[in-house]
Amino acid sequence: IVLRPCYLPPKGYSSFTRAPGHPRVPRRPLPRTPWTTRGPPPGAPLPRSWQDKRPVQEQIPGLEQVTYAGKQYFVPWLARPRLPRWERGWHDPRHSPGPRYEAMPLYKERVCYVCHQRTKMLEGVRQALWLTKTKLMEGLPPKVLSIIDEPANQLENEDERVQNAISHARVWITTELIPKRESYCPVLLEDLLHLCRTMASKYPSLSKRMLARDYKVAAAWERESSILQVRGMNGILLNAINPLLPVASKDEILATENHILETFHPISPTIDLQEVNVYEERHDTGFREGYPYPHPHTLYFVESANVRPVRFRPEQLRAKMLMFAFGNALAKAKVLYGDDPKVLEHPVVVQSIGTEGRIFQFMVFQLNTTDLASSDGVKNLVWIDSDQYMYDYIRYLPGIRKKVVKFPPGIYGYRPDTFKKFLALYLHGAVQDSTQTQIL
Amino acid sequence: EYPAPPGKMAAPRGWRLAWQGHCRLLHTERSAAPPPPLYPPVVASHTAKSKSAKRRRLEYFYQQVHEAPSIAEKLRLYGRLQRLKYVVYPQTFSLNADRWYQSFTKTVFVPGLPPAGAQPAGPGAPDLSELRSLACDALLQEHFYQRKRERPFLYREQQHVPGPFLTQLVSSLSAALGSSNPLLATSCLDLKPQVNFYWERGETVVCRGYRTGRIDPVRFQIDDEPLIQIRVPKQLPEFVPLDYSVPGEVPVINHKPDKLPLFKRQYDNKIFIGSKVADPCSYGHTQFHLIPDKLKRERLLKANLADQIEVTYRANGIASLFAWTAAQAMYQGFWCEADVTRPFVSQAVISDGKYFAFFCYQLNTLALTVKADQNNPRKNICWGTESKPLYEAVEGNNVKGFNDEILLQLVQFLLNRPEQL
Numbered sequence: 001i002v003l004r005p006c007y008l009p010p011k012g013y014s015s016f017t018r019a020p021g022h023p024r025v026p027r028r029p030l031p032r033t034p035w036t037t038r039g040p041p042p043g044a045p046l047p048r049s050w051q052d053k054r055p056v057q058e059q060i061p062g063l064e065q066v067t068y069a070g071k072q073y074f075v076p077w078l079a080r081p082r083l084p085r086w087e088r089g090w091h092d093p094r095h096s097p098g099p100r101y102e103a104m105p106l107y108k109e110r111v112c113y114v115c116h117q118r119t120k121m122l123e124g125v126r127q128a129l130w131l132t133k134t135k136l137m138e139g140l141p142p143k144v145l146s147i148i149d150e151p152a153n154q155l156e157n158e159d160e161r162v163q164n165a166i167s168h169a170r171v172w173i174t175t176e177l178i179p180k181r182e183s184y185c186p187v188l189l190e191d192l193l194h195l196c197r198t199m200a201s202k203y204p205s206l207s208k209r210m211l212a213r214d215y216k217v218a219a220a221w222e223r224e225s226s227i228l229q230v231r232g233m234n235g236i237l238l239n240a241i242n243p244l245l246p247v248a249s250k251d252e253i254l255a256t257e258n259h260i261l262e263t264f265h266p267i268s269p270t271i272d273l274q275e276v277n278v279y280e281e282r283h284d285t286g287f288r289e290g291y292p293y294p295h296p297h298t299l300y301f302v303e304s305a306n307v308r309p310v311r312f313r314p315e316q317l318r319a320k321m322l323m324f325a326f327g328n329a330l331a332k333a334k335v336l337y338g339d340d341p342k343v344l345e346h347p348v349v350v351q352s353i354g355t356e357g358r359i360f361q362f363m364v365f366q367l368n369t370t371d372l373a374s375s376d377g378v379k380n381l382v383w384i385d386s387d388q389y390m391y392d393y394i395r396y397l398p399g400i401r402k403k404v405v406k407f408p409p410g411i412y413g414y415r416p417d418t419f420k421k422f423l424a425l426y427l428h429g430a431v432q433d434s435t436q437t438q439i440l
Numbered sequence: 441e442y443p444a445p446p447g448k449m450a451a452p453r454g455w456r457l458a459w460q461g462h463c464r465l466l467h468t469e470r471s472a473a474p475p476p477p478l479y480p481p482v483v484a485s486h487t488a489k490s491k492s493a494k495r496r497r498l499e500y501f502y503q504q505v506h507e508a509p510s511i512a513e514k515l516r517l518y519g520r521l522q523r524l525k526y527v528v529y530p531q532t533f534s535l536n537a538d539r540w541y542q543s544f545t546k547t548v549f550v551p552g553l554p555p556a557g558a559q560p561a562g563p564g565a566p567d568l569s570e571l572r573s574l575a576c577d578a579l580l581q582e583h584f585y586q587r588k589r590e591r592p593f594l595y596r597e598q599q600h601v602p603g604p605f606l607t608q609l610v611s612s613l614s615a616a617l618g619s620s621n622p623l624l625a626t627s628c629l630d631l632k633p634q635v636n637f638y639w640e641r642g643e644t645v646v647c648r649g650y651r652t653g654r655i656d657p658v659r660f661q662i663d664d665e666p667l668i669q670i671r672v673p674k675q676l677p678e679f680v681p682l683d684y685s686v687p688g689e690v691p692v693i694n695h696k697p698d699k700l701p702l703f704k705r706q707y708d709n710k711i712f713i714g715s716k717v718a719d720p721c722s723y724g725h726t727q728f729h730l731i732p733d734k735l736k737r738e739r740l741l742k743a744n745l746a747d748q749i750e751v752t753y754r755a756n757g758i759a760s761l762f763a764w765t766a767a768q769a770m771y772q773g774f775w776c777e778a779d780v781t782r783p784f785v786s787q788a789v790i791s792d793g794k795y796f797a798f799f800c801y802q803l804n805t806l807a808l809t810v811k812a813d814q815n816n817p818r819k820n821i822c823w824g825t826e827s828k829p830l831y832e833a834v835e836g837n838n839v840k841g842f843n844d845e846i847l848l849q850l851v852q853f854l855l856n857r858p859e860q861l
Contacts (some may be wrong), residue, residue: 139773161626164721172715174634175710190629194628197611198618201619201625206615208613210581212581214588214604252775291579292585
């Protein structure tokens with residue numbers, strides 16, 4: 001902050017006097033004096049301390065530093081010598097740095113961009129939409145919303161049981177007062193999944209599903225002259241015997257041809273993806289052939305890092321959910337329909353739910369085409385319901401004002417709709433709802 | 441009886457004013473409350489280094505715990521004093537640990553399973569073939585279909601394949617049996633919860649430190665982490681009546697627990713069933729334990745300890761179930777000076793991925809301290825089976841030699857429920 005000395009007239013005034021009723025008028029530019037400007041005038045040389053300094057050896061060629069290499073011991077007034085690197089003379093496999101990237105068998109000149117589970121994309125969902133050639137639709141599809149409206153698709157004492165699950169995860173799970181996010185977030189997801197599984201008594205086809213943890217997916221595709229890959233462990237996958245039926249009608253799929261993908265020049269769409277030169281383009285659903293539950297149903301993502309800078313922001317979590325849902329769907333489509341890029345007759349649907357303990361992101365992804373090289377043609381579809389709060393906050397200690405308990409400990413701001421959507425996404429595919437139309 | 445006061449006959453008109461005795465005249469009613477005592481009661485000292493002072497302090501402590509306003513406060517007061525205590529590990533490599541643990545917890549071990557009570561016919565008998573296919577699918581998914589690392593890291597083999605297999609098996613079986621057992625539909629499934637219990641049993645002389653020579657109770661703490669735990673809101677029915685005289689004896693071991701080996705540490709005296717007192721699901725149903733890598737069958741066979749294989753299962757069953765059941769009893773307000781009025785019952789399945797052993801525990805008494813155990817004929821009972829394999833081998837995508845009995849026993853464990861349901 002530049003403080004003006006009080007004995008000078010204020011800015012815009014030549015003297016302390018002011019004509020009565022006259023508005024303040026900006027003056028003509030100030031004269032250049034040491035009091036009114038900072039720094040040297042344009043064109044003048046910079047002060048010595050601001051000038052660029054090149055090392056002495058560059059300014060005086062032929063000048064070598066005197067080092068203590070000849071003395072064979074350290075002295076503080078001579079420079080540190082640069083000695084040649086010691087060579088073992090023979091190849092010791094336990095102390096070898098390994099082959100260079102260029103010498104590896106899978107080395108390729110063309111760079112491949114890999115999305116893994118720690119990739120935080122700068123542009124978030126917009127970037128993921130461009131990379132996967134997808135059109136975004138806000139809100140969940142009407143098919144899933146109709147499952148919510150059906151009264152038979154609710155648990156008994158649903159609110160009480162969900163609130164018990166939230167209290168269990170957030171308050172009761174530890175002997176200390178407040179549990180860390182790393183402990184309560186996975187426990188909340190497991191409790192909600194356990195509640196959903198109890199619906200198997202009503203719908204027996206729900207028992208034909210299997211959860212898989214710590215599995216790895218691999219999918220590769222080309223997108224406007226860049227090779228992209230999705231690799232690695234992502235989340236908990238719910239596999240089902242029967243695939244999910246397509247959510248959008250054929251007309252909606254054909255209507256996506258006119259949609260133009262959003263770009264964000266000058267940022268490249270492959271920003272924040274890991275560039276690798278040593279890679280192998282392969283497709284792997286994570287399971288071998290003959291697996292009795294071949295179709296991916298829902299992916300559950302748990303964002304439970306304790307520290308806020310490490311944790312994924314909601315936008316980045318949604319982007320990660322979209323990329324991995326796409327990766328799973330693409331790997332399944334390549335296994336079912338072959339490697340040739342084409343528009344799929346039976347689109348593959350994969351759902352995805354991500355949470356960080358309080359805020360839930362719901363997503364339904366439909367893979368319509370594996371022809372992703374160009375940006376025209378039929379696009380994939382995704383429905384995202386973002387930032388659904390299950391509750392506002394938890395009070396651990398009672399709020400006492402004037403020796404009266406005014407705010408009892410517990411859950412504040414519970415919203416039942418979030419669990420209804422969670423359950424609807426779980427029941428999707430096993431429940432016959434009234435608005436189901438024959439798309440195939 | 442006090443003698444008649446001397447001035448009674450001498451001053452007949454003012455005799456009532458000179459009346460200073462405590463006894464009443466004959467044929468009179470007590471008209472007012474007896475006058476308050478002039479001197480406070482004569483009791484032993486509170487702070488002296490004497491046995492009567494120690495007794496008085498103990499009585500005061502017991503009175504405080506009895507009068508605690510809530511169960512959380514009661515648990516806090518019970519474990520308020522921290523002293524060196526033996527840390528008992530349910531999964532231990534110690535030889536013959538099951539006999540030692542029986543003596544610490546006053547448990548009688550009965551081989552086999554408890555007498556099967558008349559289970560009421562449920563809404564629908566479960567289809568064993570469907571459950572068998574679920575179990576085989578879970579087994580094949582973890583062993584064959586899911587692509588995993590070829591070789592897991594050192595000492596992490598159990599959490600590579602058998603751990604996920606057990607988790608998947610239990611969650612799918614409990615979901616499938618929800619229709620047959622309404623209790624499972626309202627249950628709570630915990631993954632890797634903390635279970636802790638702290639108790640005192642027997643007495644010893646303090647050998648080191650400024651408290652040398654004093655008689656102290658021997659303190660124990662169990663900190664357990666079962667793989668999966670099912671908690672329910674209603675208590676399971678008892679296997680045998682509370683005062684049933686078990687054919688068997690609690691082993692008496694005339695050595696200090698240090699010889700097991702058991703080591704002492706001092707830290708928080710925690711009592712925890714897996715969630716706090718406020719949780720409505722405060723009774724236990726079944727625990728599932730995974731034998732760790734260092735206690736696997738192959739390692740014990742290589743070290744010529746083939747007879748210790750069953751001992752590890754038994755020790756794990758007795759210690760874990762005692763800690764869990766006793767913590768459930770303390771959550772209901774019982775403790776060593778206020779013994780249980782109804783038996784508390786839990787079940788456990790201990791496995792290393794292939795071999796399964798089933799345990800049932802009935803807690804009849806919490807009074808294990810020397811003072812409370814003087815006239816206590818009740819004993820805790822633990823029933824347990826030998827470990828049997830669920831399958832012979834998994835070759836490719838088939839399971840060879842699937843044992844239906846083990847699956848049936850598992851299903852019966854999960855279907856256990858009170859008679860009202």
